[in-house]
Amino acid sequence: MVDEVIGKECCGCKMCGDLCPTDAIQFVTDQEGFWYPQVDSEKCVKCGLCVKKCPVLNETVNPNAFMPDVYCAWILDEEIRMKSTSGGAYSALALRMLDDGGYIAGCVFSDDWKSAKHVIGNTRADLDKIFRTKYFQSDTAGIYRSVRELLDQGERVLFCGCPCQNAALREYLGKEYENLVQCDFICRGINSPAAHRANVRELEKRYGSEVSFFNFKNKSAGWTRLGLLVKFKNGQQDFTDRDTSAWTKGYINYNLFMRPSCERCHFKRLPRVSDLSIGDFWGLESSPENMKKGMSVVMVNTEKGRRYYERTLPYIHSEPQDFQTALNGNGAIRICPKYYPRKRGEFFRCIDTEDFSKLVTRLNRDQALKQSVHRLLSRGKHAVKKILHMQKG
Numbered sequence: 001m002v003d004e005v006i007g008k009e010c011c012g013c014k015m016c017g018d019l020c021p022t023d024a025i026q027f028v029t030d031q032e033g034f035w036y037p038q039v040d041s042e043k044c045v046k047c048g049l050c051v052k053k054c055p056v057l058n059e060t061v062n063p064n065a066f067m068p069d070v071y072c073a074w075i076l077d078e079e080i081r082m083k084s085t086s087g088g089a090y091s092a093l094a095l096r097m098l099d100d101g102g103y104i105a106g107c108v109f110s111d112d113w114k115s116a117k118h119v120i121g122n123t124r125a126d127l128d129k130i131f132r133t134k135y136f137q138s139d140t141a142g143i144y145r146s147v148r149e150l151l152d153q154g155e156r157v158l159f160c161g162c163p164c165q166n167a168a169l170r171e172y173l174g175k176e177y178e179n180l181v182q183c184d185f186i187c188r189g190i191n192s193p194a195a196h197r198a199n200v201r202e203l204e205k206r207y208g209s210e211v212s213f214f215n216f217k218n219k220s221a222g223w224t225r226l227g228l229l230v231k232f233k234n235g236q237q238d239f240t241d242r243d244t245s246a247w248t249k250g251y252i253n254y255n256l257f258m259r260p261s262c263e264r265c266h267f268k269r270l271p272r273v274s275d276l277s278i279g280d281f282w283g284l285e286s287s288p289e290n291m292k293k294g295m296s297v298v299m300v301n302t303e304k305g306r307r308y309y310e311r312t313l314p315y316i317h318s319e320p321q322d323f324q325t326a327l328n329g330n331g332a333i334r335i336c337p338k339y340y341p342r343k344r345g346e347f348f349r350c351i352d353t354e355d356f357s358k359l360v361t362r363l364n365r366d367q368a369l370k371q372s373v374h375r376l377l378s379r380g381k382h383a384v385k386k387i388l389h390m391q392k393g
């Protein structure tokens, strides 16, 4: 059964759990904080569905998808744009669905901000919880069943999740639904919920209070700063950015706490698996205002996605761009993260005994040195250029 053949290739989509006709599949969380299927041999009737439908084992493709048409976009509602992770393209797509009377399925934080799961809603209040990106793995148990129930009742649904979760939904449904729109995002790789918990644990200890709000990629210092804002129940707050945030450094410099399967992601291929793909439009020269507020890349991958995106235009500023520009700024569209097994292993060995930030800083020491040397060299280069320029003048 699936637990015997998949091992660490498992992407943790949990679809096999929804699929199993005898509920024989449970999920066990390993020491790194990632869950894997475990089949109860007493309940299992050996139908083989879990293996036949697994998106990783099947390398799921979408036969309706073509090479994407690419747009640079941002939501017109300024407040939502500032609160969104990129340009707020997701919220524009979601508002279209809500205004059509449909449902949105996406990821929310738990009440204590320590974990995340997928839910379905059909109100603006639901959108307030679903929007904004949580950079660690969302628990999707039960979501595939719930989406199918709504689709079979004739309801419209917008599903948003990682490419692997979208591939899982395709496999689970096994047929095209005109009333479903699937949206994935450019995914660098998904992080361990245990790493997020370790970060929260340290912050709560440092501030002597529980978290009351957690915002990855807060834009108060600008979109490109990759701000991380955490508020506490005692009124204090913690703000770090790409140069000071332990989370961001651990994630971006060495992929320290990413799921093993992301190193060989099956869904970074083109054409994509979903109707629409969204992400940050890195690498596009634009006004200081746009660099502060954020811009989305929208990839239209299917005819259904195109029709839906066209109907989203009243909520959004959208301009066509060429695919190469998007690709140049965003390697994560195609490239899988590289792992540093020694550092990654050390991270997970010490996650319960060392403070999160100290651990990440220790494992990043050589990177910090490299960055200082790089900074010194580019300052030196700049100074030499200035002197040569003055001499010429």
Ligand SMILES: Cc1cc2nc3c(=O)[nH]c(=O)nc-3n(C[C@H](O)[C@H](O)[C@H](O)COP(=O)(O)OP(=O)(O)OC[C@H]3O[C@@H](n4cnc5c(N)ncnc54)[C@H](O)[C@@H]3O)c2cc1C
Pocket: 084, 085, 086, 087, 088, 089, 090, 091, 105, 106, 107, 108, 116, 130, 131, 132, 133, 134, 135, 136, 137, 138, 160, 161, 162, 185, 186, 187, 188, 189, 190, 191, 278, 279, 280, 281, 282, 296, 330, 332
């Ligand atoms: C782990 C991860 C890695 C990413 N890597 C890149 C990258 O390398 N390059 C890039 O351009 N973009 C990346 N993105 C996508 C980007 O960060 C934004 O999510 C995307 O651009 C949408 O932004 P937005 O402003 O339109 O919407 P937002 O308001 O941010 O909406 C986010 C949507 O994603 C869903 N979502 C949020 N967190 C999760 C989660 N943990 N699992 C599944 N679904 C979730 C929400 O339900 C919502 O539908 C990544 C996202 C994640 C979760």
